[in-house]
Each structure stands twice: as C-alpha cells, then as structure tokens.
Amino acid sequence: MPRNPRTSPAPHSVPFGERALISAIRARAGSGFRGVPLGIGDDCAILRPAPGSEIVVTTDLSLEQVHFRRDWHTPESAGHRCLARGLSDLAAMGARPMAAFLSLSIPSDLISPEDTSRTAGRRKPAKRDVSWTDRFLDGLLQLAAKYKVPLAGGDTAQSPQFDEQGRRQSGLAAADIVLIGQVRRGQALLRSGARPGQVIYVTGSLGGSAAELLALGRDPSQFATLTKGMNYGHPHLFPEPRLRAGEALAARKWARAAIDLSDGLSTDLLHICEASDVAAEIDEAALPIHPLARQAEHDGWIPSALGLALHGGEDYELLFTANRSVRIPRSIAGVSIHPIGLIQSRRQRHPMMVMNTPAGKHIPVEAGGWEHFTR
Amino acid sequence: MPRNPRTSPAPHSVPFGERALISAIRARAGSGFRGVPLGIGDDCAILRPAPGSEIVVTTDLSLEQVHFRRDWHTPESAGHRCLARGLSDLAAMGARPMAAFLSLSIPSDLISPEDTSRTAGRRKPAKRDVSWTDRFLDGLLQLAAKYKVPLAGGDTAQSPQFDEQGRRQSGLAAADIVLIGQVRRGQALLRSGARPGQVIYVTGSLGGSAAELLALGRDPSQFATLTKGMNYGHPHLFPEPRLRAGEALAARKWARAAIDLSDGLSTDLLHICEASDVAAEIDEAALPIHPLARQAEHDGWIPSALGLALHGGEDYELLFTANRSVRIPRSIAGVSIHPIGLIQSRRQRHPMMVMNTPAGKHIPVEAGGWEHFTR
Numbered sequence: 001m002p003r004n005p006r007t008s009p010a011p012h013s014v015p016f017g018e019r020a021l022i023s024a025i026r027a028r029a030g031s032g033f034r035g036v037p038l039g040i041g042d043d044c045a046i047l048r049p050a051p052g053s054e055i056v057v058t059t060d061l062s063l064e065q066v067h068f069r070r071d072w073h074t075p076e077s078a079g080h081r082c083l084a085r086g087l088s089d090l091a092a093m094g095a096r097p098m099a100a101f102l103s104l105s106i107p108s109d110l111i112s113p114e115d116t117s118r119t120a121g122r123r124k125p126a127k128r129d130v131s132w133t134d135r136f137l138d139g140l141l142q143l144a145a146k147y148k149v150p151l152a153g154g155d156t157a158q159s160p161q162f163d164e165q166g167r168r169q170s171g172l173a174a175a176d177i178v179l180i181g182q183v184r185r186g187q188a189l190l191r192s193g194a195r196p197g198q199v200i201y202v203t204g205s206l207g208g209s210a211a212e213l214l215a216l217g218r219d220p221s222q223f224a225t226l227t228k229g230m231n232y233g234h235p236h237l238f239p240e241p242r243l244r245a246g247e248a249l250a251a252r253k254w255a256r257a258a259i260d261l262s263d264g265l266s267t268d269l270l271h272i273c274e275a276s277d278v279a280a281e282i283d284e285a286a287l288p289i290h291p292l293a294r295q296a297e298h299d300g301w302i303p304s305a306l307g308l309a310l311h312g313g314e315d316y317e318l319l320f321t322a323n324r325s326v327r328i329p330r331s332i333a334g335v336s337i338h339p340i341g342l343i344q345s346r347r348q349r350h351p352m353m354v355m356n357t358p359a360g361k362h363i364p365v366e367a368g369g370w371e372h373f374t375r
Numbered sequence: 376m377p378r379n380p381r382t383s384p385a386p387h388s389v390p391f392g393e394r395a396l397i398s399a400i401r402a403r404a405g406s407g408f409r410g411v412p413l414g415i416g417d418d419c420a421i422l423r424p425a426p427g428s429e430i431v432v433t434t435d436l437s438l439e440q441v442h443f444r445r446d447w448h449t450p451e452s453a454g455h456r457c458l459a460r461g462l463s464d465l466a467a468m469g470a471r472p473m474a475a476f477l478s479l480s481i482p483s484d485l486i487s488p489e490d491t492s493r494t495a496g497r498r499k500p501a502k503r504d505v506s507w508t509d510r511f512l513d514g515l516l517q518l519a520a521k522y523k524v525p526l527a528g529g530d531t532a533q534s535p536q537f538d539e540q541g542r543r544q545s546g547l548a549a550a551d552i553v554l555i556g557q558v559r560r561g562q563a564l565l566r567s568g569a570r571p572g573q574v575i576y577v578t579g580s581l582g583g584s585a586a587e588l589l590a591l592g593r594d595p596s597q598f599a600t601l602t603k604g605m606n607y608g609h610p611h612l613f614p615e616p617r618l619r620a621g622e623a624l625a626a627r628k629w630a631r632a633a634i635d636l637s638d639g640l641s642t643d644l645l646h647i648c649e650a651s652d653v654a655a656e657i658d659e660a661a662l663p664i665h666p667l668a669r670q671a672e673h674d675g676w677i678p679s680a681l682g683l684a685l686h687g688g689e690d691y692e693l694l695f696t697a698n699r700s701v702r703i704p705r706s707i708a709g710v711s712i713h714p715i716g717l718i719q720s721r722r723q724r725h726p727m728m729v730m731n732t733p734a735g736k737h738i739p740v741e742a743g744g745w746e747h748f749t750r
Contacts, residue, residue: 043566046563047430067532093419172535
C-alpha cells in the first residue's frame with residue numbers, strides 16, 4: 001500500500017503522536033460537567049444551554065513572540081493568559097462560562113518531556129520530566145478548574161519547522177482559545193449600551209500589567225524575586241478574569257454597557273463611545289492606578305504611572321457604565337469598583353474623550369493602546 | 376506619554392492595521408442571519424439556538440506547510456479547505472451550521488495588496504490589487520455563502536517573523552476555524568452508536584483527495600490543466616462538506632453512528648469501532664473509488680487505487696452506520712450513498728477490521744491514515 005501523501009515537506013520524528021497528546025489533554029480535561037453532555041472525542045462536542053439563555057462565543061489567538069515570549073513568560077503563565085483572555089471576554093458580556101476549546105500548534109521540542117530552553121543557548125536539566133506543553137496545560141487547566149470550565153475540545157498540530165523553500169527554522173507555539181458562555185436572553189452586556197449621564201466604572205486597578213511587562217523586559221529573574229513578597233500579584237503573568245463581577249453586573253441589571261480592558265483604557269473606552277455614539281469624560285484623580293505602575297514611576301522607568309493606567313493594555317479589568325440612579329457596590333466578589341467619569345453626548349468638533357486633571361484642565365484623550373500590525 | 380510596552384521583539388510596519396483587517400472581514404461577513412443576533416464587533420458574538428436544540432462545536436487548525444502549501448494550494452483553496460473541514464465535522468454530527476469564527480495569523484507580506492510569491496523566487500505582478508489574505512477570504516466566504524453560514528467573529532494577529540533569538544525567519548499563515556451548529560436535542564450522530572448487524576455506508580467516493588494531492592506534488596500547473604475538462608472536480612483543493620446528507624441522516628433518524636472521512640477510511644472506521652466497541656467487515660468490491668485515484672493507478676503513480684481509497688485522508692465524505700431494516704436511498708441531496716460492509720461483534724484475538732476481497736479472502740485492515748507527529 002502506498003504511504004499517505006503528505007502536504008508537509010518532510011517527515012518529523014517526535015516521541016509521541018497527536019493521538020497521545022490528545023489523550024493526555026482528554027485525561028486532564030475532566031468530564032461530567034453540567035451543560036456539556038459530550039466533550040472531547042467525537043467530531044464535535046455537544047453543549048446544552050439552559051432554557052431561556054443565549055450563547056456567547058469568543059476566540060483569542062496567543063502567539064509566541066507576539067503575545068508571549070518563552071524567555072519572559074513561564075509556560076504556566078502562557079497557558080493561564082491564553083484562557084484568561086477568553087474568560088475576560090465572557091466577563092465583559094456578563095456571561096457564565098460553559099466550555100473552552102483549545103487549538104494548539106506546538107513545535108516538537110516543546111512536546112517532548114524535556115525542558116530545553118533554547119533561549120538560554122544550552123539545554124537545561126529536565127524538571128520532573130514535564131514538557132513545556134505539560135506546563136502550559138497546567139497553567140491553563142488550573143484557571144479552568146477555578147471557574148469550573150471544562151475543556152471540551154480543540155485541535156492539535158505540530159508547528160511547521162520548515163519555510164516554503166524547505167529551510168529549517170524555529171517552530172513557534174501558537175494557541176487559539178475559544179470560550180462559549182451562556183447568559184439569560186437579552187441580558188448580555190454590549191458595548192453599545194452607554195448613554196449620556198451614565199457613570200463610567202472600572203474594576204480593580206489599571207496599568208499593573210504594562211508595568212509588570214516593562215519589568216519583565218528589563219530583568220525577568222530579578223523582577224520575580226522583587227515582587228514575590230509584595231502582594232502585588234502578577235497582573236501581567238497571571239491576570240484574573242472578572243467573571244463574578246461581570247455576571248453580577250448583568251444578572252442584577254446594574255451595568256448598561258461593558259467591555260474588558262484588553263487594549264488599554266483609552267482604546268477600550270473609545271470602543272464603547274463609538275459603539276454607543278457617545279462621548280466620555282474621565283477624572284484623572286479617580287483612576288485607580290496599580291501599585292506596580294506607581295513603582296515603575298518611582299523607580300524612574302517611566303515619566304508617569306498615568307500613561308500605563310490610560311494606555312497600558314491587558315489589565316483584563318472590566319470597564320462599564322451604569323445609570324446614576326443605580327447604587328453600585330464598592331466591591332463585587334472581592335474586586336473593588338471605582339467610578340472614574342461620565343458618559344456625555346457626542347458633539348461635533350469636540351474630542352470624543354476628555355480627561356479632567358486635578359489642576360482643573362480638560363485634556364483630550366487619544367486612543368493609545370495596543371494594536372497589532374500598526375507598530 | 377510612554378509607548379505601550381510590547382511583547383514582540385521589534386515593531387513591524389505594514390500597510391494597514393488590525394482594525395482595518397477586522398473591518399474588511401466584518402464588511403464581508405454579512406449580518407442579519409437568523410439565530411445570530413450579534414456578530415462581529417463586541418467582546419463576544421451572541422447566538423440564539425432554536426428551542427429544543429443542542430449546540431455542537433468543532434475547531435480545526437489549518438497551518439501553512441502542514442495542512443496547505445502556498446506553492447500547491449491557491450489562497451482560495453486554502454480558505455475553502457479551512458472552512459470545509461469544520462463544516463464536515465458538523466455534517467458528521469447531523470447538525471445545521473449556525474456560525475463560523477475565524478482566527479487568522481498572517482505574515483505581513485500576505486496582507487498587503489500585492490501578491491508576492493516568494494516560492495517562485497521573484498515578485499509576480501499583482502493581480503487586481505488583491506492580497507493572499509483577500510483571496511483566502513474569497514475562498515472561505517464563497518463556501519460560507521453556499522451554506523448560509525455567517526462569519527460571526529474571530530481574531531487576527533500578525534505571524535511572528537522573528538525567532539526567540541531575534542533572527543528573522545519566514546512568517547507562516549495559520550488559521551483556526553470554529554464552527555457552531557445546532558441539532559435537535561438527542562439527535563446528534565455520534566461515533567459510539569454502531570452496533571453489530573448494522574450496515575456501513577459511505578457517501579460519494581474515496582481516494583480522490585489523496586490522488587489530487589499526489590498529482591499536485593508532481594506538477595501543480597500540469598495537473599490543473601489535465602483535470603480541467605474532466606469533470607472530476609477538485610476533491611483535494613475544493614472538497615464539498617456533506618452537510619445536507621448529514622442533516623437528513625440525523626433528522627430522519629436513518630443513521631446510528633457517523634464520522635467524516637478526514638483521516639482516511641481505515642483510520643476513521645477504527646474510530647467508530649473503538650468508540651462503539653464493535654468490529655467491522657468491509658467489501659473491497661463495494662468501495663466507491665474516485666476516478667482520480669483510478670487514473671493515478673492507470674498512470675503508474677501508485678500500485679493500486681485501493682490504497683488511496685482505504686488510507687487516503689481528507690475526502691470529507693461521511694462514513695455512517697444504519698440498521699438493516701432502514702431503507703437508505705441511493706443518493707441524498709445529489710450525493711451517492713454506498714453500502715460497503717457490516718458492523719460485527721468484537722472478538723478477542725480477531726482483527727477489529729477485515730476486508731473481503733473479490734477472490735474470497737479476508738484481509739485484516741490496519742489504520743493507515745494521516746496522523747500528525749508520528750511520521
């Protein structure tokens with residue numbers, strides 16, 4: 001019998017096959033979750049939404065060298081961040097997670113149970129025979145367990161290690177996470193629900209992720225030691241999706257519009273303004289700035305922590321609006337809530353976003369967050 | 376204000392940004408589809424399944440150099456195949472598509488509106504100012520339109536063009552397609568429903584995709600000319616997902632188990648046998664062999680077309696079982712249906728799959744289809 005013709009230019013020999021990797025993931029994914037009658041192992045997974053609910057769906061790519069770096073992020077952090085991005089999108093809709101699906105493209109050296117750190121230029125000894133991929137899954141599945149999200153399917157492939165001309169090159173890891181959630185029909189929080197007079201709120205604090213990323217770029221090992229005893233958490237390496245806050249904001253009908261802060265306050269607030277056709281005014285003094293951002297300013301790394309709070313991305317806090325008449329608690333599920341400004345009517349020849357300074361000035365705010373492709 | 380710190384090692388300048396690409400996709404994705412109250416543009420899409428239905432979900436990675444090659448597959452073919460893989464999984468469940476989500480990682484030279492074919496070693500003139508990505512979307516969206524599947528979301532990123540040590544390398548295209556379908560509660564076709572005595576059927580014909588792939592590897596341009604007037608179709612470049620057949624098999628309760636032929640008959644039949652804990656017997660003479668596979672045998676490229684029919688992957692036909700008492704039509708929605716064997720009880724020390732030859736022999740069949748990582 002002829003060998004199956006291959007699209008790939010050359011056969012790659014690795015310790016174990018796709019089916020073994022899938023079996024390993026399947027064994028760790030758990031089963032018997034409510035609302036998921038069929039998980040990994042058939043052509044599709046089956047989900048059974050509660051009566052009267054709608055389904056919300058989001059997908060997020062996490063690419064090595066774009067969204068994470070092997071020399072800055074531990075595999076656990078890369079896995080945690082991958083899932084956190086998707087969960088944060090569900091939080092922003094006020095949805096409850098039903099299931100996650102993971103498509104994983106992995107170079108062969110990250111699958112074999114030997115932790116070879118190529119960035120260090122030489123092989124490190126294996127840690128308890130676990131691979132990069134095992135540890136990536138550790139990080140992802142630990143967060144999944146916290147919020148009781150089953151991994152119900154996905155796909156795996158070996159990252160190409162040859163270019164179009166057959167030249168060998170580094171294979172890079174890539175993950176696409178799909179999150180499916182449910183929300184009571186008509187209760188999903190949209191970006192388009194902001195109206196003039198509503199109060200603008202954020203959860204938690206801002207600029208911590210950008211500050212930690214800045215520090216990682218300077219000296220990863222030193223930073224890890226530095227922050228260990230400080231109780232600042234790791235807003236960049238291990239961001240916490242605000243699922244419980246989001247669910248409460250939707251279920252109690254407190255919020256009228258919401259988005260998660262993935263691109264940065266200035267960019268994400270612009271998304272709300274554009275989708276709702278409104279303007280926004282925020283108060284500089286009211287912005288809850290993360291202590292790591294303040295520390296970065298104090299250490300002279302950046303001229304001002306405010307920049308990180310306004311434009312630093314990946315805080316994964318929630319930005320939402322609520323009617324003035326609604327009494328928003330100071331914290332939900334242990335997460336602080338801060339009023340930071342007001343929604344206003346959009347006016348021609350006026351900036352869409354303005355910041356009031358403590359000195360009484362009104363400064364136009366431009367979107368300055370992260371965007372792929374343009375920088 | 377400080378610039379947002381980046382995870383990526385160096386800024387890349389390309390003609391337009393992620394938001395522009397998203398806008399372009401959004402404009403082409405359409406809107407107002409039933410069951411999709413909210414598509415691209417918020418943190419999540421919202422889907423509204425029909426009462427009494429369940430949701431089925433599948434994700435499929437399509438990686439350049441693994442699942443397609445830029446010098447063998449046109450961009451339209453890569454886009455078509457990407458969506459077809461997901462739709463075929465829905466067909467195998469007997470589900471009706473609700474929405475697709477596309478996560479796309481693209482190197483900068485495939486986004487700019489100039490078709491530079493690096494494999495040819497020099498720049499080709501631009502074709503009507505369309506990029507590789509535009510043509511990829513053409514192929515994907517044309518198939519989506521045929522089956523009225525809205526593109527309701529996804530993600531985009533620029534493929535990394537530097538390795539971990541900052542050395543420049545080729546960026547490769549990668550796509551992850553997510554398909555969400557709905558099926559009446561309890562009617563989804565599983566791999567686990569096969570029982571001894573049931574008849575095994577396949578739709579269409581087998582081995583065509585592997586034969587076309589074989590031909591593409593020999594001389595892409597010659598093959599395109601050769602097959603043009605022959606009405607063989609392009610089973611590899613433009614496979615047709617069997618959605619209507621799958622839906623009929625589930626809705627009329629004809630089929631008891633089903634899978635789509637992505638890995639090859641021998642591998643996919645094994646999946647059915649393992650999931651259902653049964654054995655299978657197929658008749659060599661009953662296998663519908665694709666004319667392209669016969670031609671490959673006739674031209675002396677392979678010793679026998681049978682190998683392609685048994686082990687050639689990516690035919691995307693349906694393999695299903697039905698009770699003997701059920702009268703399965705000879706064709707459904709224009710697609711021929713062929714009985715090819717019987718499900719039997721599993722017996723110790725007997726092969727799980729056997730093929731009866733025209734000479735009356737019984738040959739054990741081993742799974743020989745495509746699997747990543749192991750070859």
